[in-house]
Amino acid sequence: MKIIYFILACISSALGAIGVLLPVLPTTPLLAAVLFAKSSKRLHQWFVQTKLYQKHLDSFVRNREMTLQTKVRLLSFASIMILLAIYFTNSLHLQIFLLLLMLIKYYYFIVHIKTIR
Numbered sequence: 001m002k003i004i005y006f007i008l009a010c011i012s013s014a015l016g017a018i019g020v021l022l023p024v025l026p027t028t029p030l031l032a033a034v035l036f037a038k039s040s041k042r043l044h045q046w047f048v049q050t051k052l053y054q055k056h057l058d059s060f061v062r063n064r065e066m067t068l069q070t071k072v073r074l075l076s077f078a079s080i081m082i083l084l085a086i087y088f089t090n091s092l093h094l095q096i097f098l099l100l101l102m103l104i105k106y107y108y109f110i111v112h113i114k115t116i117r
Helices: 002-019 028-039 041-048 051-063 068-088 092-112
Strands: 065-067 114-116
Touching: 002 028, 028 041, 041 051, 051 065, 051 068, 065 068, 068 092
Parallel strands: 065 114
Antiparallel strands: none
């Protein structure tokens, strides 16, 4: 299973590199970090000690909860990236898909992730 996590992490890293040019893929570097951490105990230990994990992910991983500030930052950044993609694409189908994706993201963050103080 660890080799599968490693392969998925490599794919996510490549998508993250592409995401530098295409703002549709804002979360793939984080996904890559999580998958690399799952592929190795040493990488996992390092990852859970990082400020990124401690500040933004630890409470979510443990209890499915985030601070309001973290939610607002994540939603704002991702929404800006998706809105830019909507603005620069000419395909109406893709624009509708991205808009639906954004609405689903807001629904998930509001309904399924508890807000802590």
